[in-house]
């Protein structure tokens with residue numbers, strides 16, 4: 001039935017701060033954020049925006065533009081790591097849109113995990129399509145997050161935005177095969193967590209988080225290759241074509257042997273089998289590091305000779321090289337050209353909006369579609385989703401036909417990014433400082449509302465009433 005991504009909508013606030021200006025304001029060495037982290041601008045929310053307003057806006061725009069009949073939607077899931085309520089799902093706010101249709105038979109709640117929630121929502125949704133409970137129709141997956149950090153080195157790796165994806169049958173972008181092409185790595189660590197319920201800021205160990213991210217790549221890629229091989233081997237057995245049968249004709253036999261050898265090779269996964277690789281992107285330098293790491297893994301697991309790479313290095317285990325800067329730098333050099341060809345174009349949204357947390361990987365997909373347009377048809381895309389803690393998955397997407405709707409939706413984004421309003425780092429810092437205040441202290445709370453800093457026809461937080469209930473309205 002080719003279940004997968006049919007359409008997509010990215011929503012980001014109208015305001016942003018420039019990373020170059022932030023470098024000056026933070027008094028760090030010039031180029032640290034723009035060249036060092038490869039970030040250009042950063043989205044952030046105003047006082048009257050939260051992850052519910054971001055999700056409402058992304059959902060509303062997705063459904064309105066495609067004139068989608070909400071009676072045809074049987075599942076709606078949200079992925080986030082910045083909930084506004086410890087109990088009530090953001091998804092339930094989105095159910096307001098279904099009131100007119102009378103459809104309340106809509107499965108799904110919020111999936112909460114650092115940077116991984118939307119992938120969990122998406123994988124749940126794909127499983128639902130293949131489950132006995134699927135009775136036709138579509139699903140929608142929404143990622144919504146606000147990435148803000150307290151003052152310090154992590155702050156320029158913030159960002160915010162929401163992505164709504166329409167998922168259904170006969171989709172142009174599908175999850176390659178129903179099984180076998182998904183690997184995961186879950187483990188326990190303390191690289192990034194949010195134990196303070198009243199604060200939006202995480203506790204983050206930046207260096208450790210990079211190590212955990214790379215540990216997840218190593219393990220996901222290893223398992224992915226094993227599963228890929230097994231799935232092809234099994235498929236071959238099922239087809240019953242595994243044994244040569246015609247013993248009479250020697251030539252035929254020889255050809256079959258060759259074919260067998262080729263098939264054996266084809267069963268093995270390697271990076272030449274994919275046209276693009278998308279990574280979870282907290283900041284774009286992390287993507288450079290990730291591609292260098294995959295290049296190292298490819299080299300380590302094969303007999304490849306790479307110019308400038310010492311064979312001696314094979315004596316070290318993968319975990320010994322994970323945080324070794326000289327190994328990283330060597331593989332960044334050898335992967336520089338392939339990075340430009342396969343990866344770089346997926347960095348656009350992250351460079352402009354910053355870390356979308358659970359939506360970051362899907363922001364990379366949008367960036368790729370903006371760049372490739374029709375050329376993306378037929379391409380294989382390897383994806384890596386990482387969430388701190390550790391939760392991570394790797395899977396293969398295939399663009400089986402021209403994603404016309406997706407191309408149209410994504411093509412509008414650059415103009416909207418251009419039409420944003422730049423805010424000075426001073427005001428940005430004040431706005432973040434105000435967010436630290438306990439808004440439940442004095443209720444009702446009426447956040448400030450300034451038209452010129454909001455998109456027209458957008459949802460915003462009007463009030464938090466005496467019972468702590470948020471009231472959302474559309475401008």
Ligand code: ACO
Pocket residue numbers: 029030031032033035036037115153154155156157192204205206207209210213281282283285286386388
């Ligand atoms: N010009 C050019 N490059 C510069 C300059 C300069 N003036 N100054 C520094 N740099 C480079 C550094 O060399 C480094 O690049 P490299 O890694 O290629 O060597 C880069 O800029 C960053 O500089 P660092 O000194 O490493 O930065 P710092 O340690 O202060 O902070 C960090 C970086 C740890 C990523 C921090 O921003 C952070 O904690 N972020 C949040 C955690 C995070 O996003 N982790 C990623 C995985 S987990 C997740 O997805 C949330």
